[in-house]
Amino acid sequence: MSLDRVVMSFAGVMVLVSVALSYYVSPMWHLFTVFIGLNLFQASFTGFCPAAKIFKKLGIKSGCAFN
Structure with a gap:
């Protein structure tokens, strides 16, 4: 899984969590x-x-959006 997909998945989960919390x-x-x-x-x-910087340091391979 590329960094782009991980970041977008993370952002989506954070939005859903914040809506549930609200x-x-x-x-x-x-x-x-x-x-x-x-x-x-x-x-x-x-x-x-x-988030991309953090995931990149965790070893996720970079995609085309966050080089």
Whole structure:
């Protein structure tokens, strides 16, 4: 599995977790969803993604998006 797919899977899981937390725990968890969205948005322009850096250090092979 490439780094691109791992990062996108991780982002999707984080969005689902934050939506569940906002529903079951507190609506303030919507801020976490906004943070995830903003991070994905800036990564699409800059190519910088903290999660990609972490997964790359863990040995996941790089894909075409995060070189």
